[in-house]
Amino acid sequence: MEKVEVPIHKHPLLPFTRFFERPCVGCKYLGYIYQGYRCNELGCHKTLYHKECAESLPQINHPSHPDHPLKLLLNGRSSTCSRCGVSFQNGYSCSICDFKLDLSCASGQAPPLILEKSNLHEHPLELFNGLKSGVRSCQVCKYRVFNSEQCYRCYQCELVFHLECAKFFPEASHTSHPQHQLKYLTAKATPDYADKKCLLCGIKLRSLHHCDVCNFSICSRCMSNPPPVSVVSPTTHEHQLHLVPRCMDFTCNACGTQGERSPYFCLQCNFMIHRECIDLPRVININRHDHRIFYTHRLGHGNWKCGVCRKTVDGFYGAYSCSKCSDYVVHSRCATRDDVWDMIELEGTPEEPEETAPFVVIDENTIKHFSHDHNLQMIDNHGRNILEEIKLCQACVFQIGTEPFYTCKQCVFVLHEKCANIPRKKKHMCHNQPFTLDTNSICKEFTCHLCLQRFNGFRYKSLNNMTLDVRCGSSSEPLWHESHPHPLYYSNDKYPKHCSECGRTGRFRCDECDFSLDFKCGLLPKKVIRHRYDDHPLVLSYGESSVDGKYWCEACETEVDPKKWFYTCSDCGVILHISCVGGGDFTYIRPSSVIPYEAEYVSNTSICRPVCTVCNTRCKLSTILKVSKTKVVVYVCSFKCFASVRFRDF
Structure with a gap:
């Protein structure tokens, strides 16, 4: 369907025949909407209107105010309806006198006073x-x-x-059950034989409208807003579909999953469909795949696996597939999940050109990166003397190790080769909207949404300002981690498993066994070059279950659980807690960064380490926070300690 220009919204609106369970922006009605209009612009995709609200006229004459015409009032300051007293933003207003109507009262759909x-x-x-x-x-x-x-x-x-x-008290008629009136009953008055769920939408009933002759029970929401008895949905089926209001087991032809009540049915070809699957979008983008995917009524015979849930896809039912990747398919339900699909329908929209590279190649060793004014030269860091000064990458704020990197000859700008290649735009499995690389964030401080660590390097940001550091933003699935033999996949479950290492929320999960990792543990650096306690590289160890003795951390001089992860030196046997090497609050914050409250991050590489003024321990990590107040300088080792000292007078 083509978009329609309407005065009630700033963007053209797309007509739909799908069932949406979101409030109408115009009249604020909360319930499902069938056959209305929605905005198809990224960032505005939650905007939804009833058909009548979207088609509101720019000017009307209303019997409640016969003296003057009323003009449509759009997204202004909150006003109060002169008829019912409800606050609204979309409605009608008289330009001559102080008379206003919300859309419900203007359309005559409001309840009587x-x-x-x-x-x-x-x-x-x-x-x-x-x-x-x-x-x-x-x-x-x-x-x-x-x-x-x-x-x-x-x-x-x-x-x-x-x-x-x-x-609707005590009795009323309903389009889905025209043969008898439905009686209003409270939950306590419900007969024992009656279903405890609404026959039409399946929600649990707290009060119901019931026919005791036919044992027909529906909720108040379906009573006041009855679903259409017939619909036309060219996307999912070529014929008219009719509502079958009864409990019955069926397999939805559009998504291949089971249903138990009130499908829509085609009389001509024995086609059944959930009402939620009516009018599925034909062409969409999802956050788990780089290309567009297309709805197809049948995939055909094959060994198909869903690219989102990784379960079997039955090729004889509707699903989504990629025209460029012949083996990539997704369940209809998985592809249109709110956390997977960006809610934008792309049918008729030309594909965007392929993204330009983040840099221009000058010669085989020189590039011009979009984030920097000067050319950057490649340095092959293999075999580098690890005792020389450690440099920090501008993007990920982690040390330059033995891998190749780019450096600027005119200023102190350094990028890992892999960080120079990260894309400027990216889809990520954690969010349904795309991310854009922001390189102007190096002077600011942010918290990564996934690992919850503070940082001040490059960041990925979405339209609604979700922020990821480049380590988490560059992650993808499956994650193959050295600590586990099976691939790990991102999980957005409401009740996720705990991380098998630290106990926090584990978003990377194994499909084959009870193992999961959070982003912080899953993306810990496998090697740390040069630490104050050892001149050799420190390697991440994933625990040694067969060790009977005790390990001691070289930094904090406390015991290390050998069954837990730790860093160790293969040359001299030094053992360190992860938190004593790189798991602290300031690990990914560049020294010399200044923050409010007269504080700055400083390097902690001298032989004599300062003592934290709050917890009274030696600051172990390479970056600490220096706080200056009334000519007194103190040091803190964590944000928790900083919160205790911020408003303190010295």
Whole structure:
């Protein structure tokens, strides 16, 4: 479908026939929306409108204000509806007098202001715009009426009623069950034989509308907003689809997964589909693959594995595939997950040109990187004397080891060869939006969203300002880690496993066994060149389960658990905790960086190490924080210690 220009939104809107469970931006209705409009611009993809709200006219004449025309008011400051008292941003306003209407009242869909006669109560009920204080319960369903929630109220008896309870009590008809009226029942009054879930949407019922003749039960949300009895969805099927409102086991032809209630059915070809799968997008980008993927009704026979969940894909049902990578396929449900898909439909949109390289090649040893004004020269660092001064990469703020790097002959700008090659734009499995490389961040301090470490090198940032350091931002799946024989994949589970090394949230998970790693442990450097306690390289060891003796850390002089990870020197046997080598708060912060509160990061490479003024221990790491107040200089070794000393007078 083509995009439509409408006055209610700054971007053209895309019509849809999909079921979305998000609030309408226009009228603020919270529930599922079928057949409306959505914004298809990156960063604005959550904007959703009912069809009626999106097609609101620029000017109307309304019977509630017959003297003057009302003009559409768009995304202005919050206003109050003159009819119902609800605050709104999209609605209508009179330019002559102070009269305003929200979209619901303007369209005539708002509830009546007064219920003179009802089956609810003997007195008239007035629409009330939210309780000011106290906890009150609806007189019908006995559930809470929230302070900000519109309700009906009897001022004589001080009773309140939900809008839906007032509208459909005690009986009402419904399009999905036209043969009988549905009775309103509370959870306590529900018959034992009745289903505890809504027949149409499957949510657990707290109150319901029930037919005791047919044992038909639905929730109040489906009662007030009935799903269409027939739909047309050219993306997923060529014929009209009809709702089958009953409990039945079926396999969805669009996604290949099981369903248990109320599918949409094609009478001509025995096609069944979940309502959530209607109108699946044809062409999309996902964060687990570099190319666009395309919806296909059938993959055909083959040994297919999903690129997101890595489970088998049945080729005789709908799925997504890549036209450039013949073996890459994704389940329909996996591809359209909120954490995988960027929510932008790309059908009819030309593909973007391939990304330009992050540097221009001058000659075989010289490049011009986009982040720096001068040319950078390649230095082959193999066999380098590790006793010379350690340099820090501008991008990842980690030492230049024995690998090749680029350096500037005119200033102190250094990049690992691998950091010089990181792309300027990148998809990442942790977020559904793309990331852009920001190289102007070296003078600022950020916290990486994944490893939670502070840093001031290059960063990857998304449109909603999620920040990743270049180590985490450059990571991909599968992660092959030397500590484990199986590949590790990113997991965004709500209740993830704990990291097998440190116990924090483990996002890299093994599909074959109970093993996981967090980003901090999973991306620890395997080798550290030159440390104050040893002139040789320190290598990351993943524990020695067969050792019976005790290990002692050379830095803090406390015991090291040999079954845990540690750094060691293969030449002289020095053992160090990970936290004593490179796991501290300031590990990825460049010395000489200045932060507020009269503090700066300084190098801690002298023979005499300062004592932290808070925890009274020798600062072990190569960077410490120097705090100056009232001509007194103190040192702290962590952000926790800095928080204790920041507002202290010396």
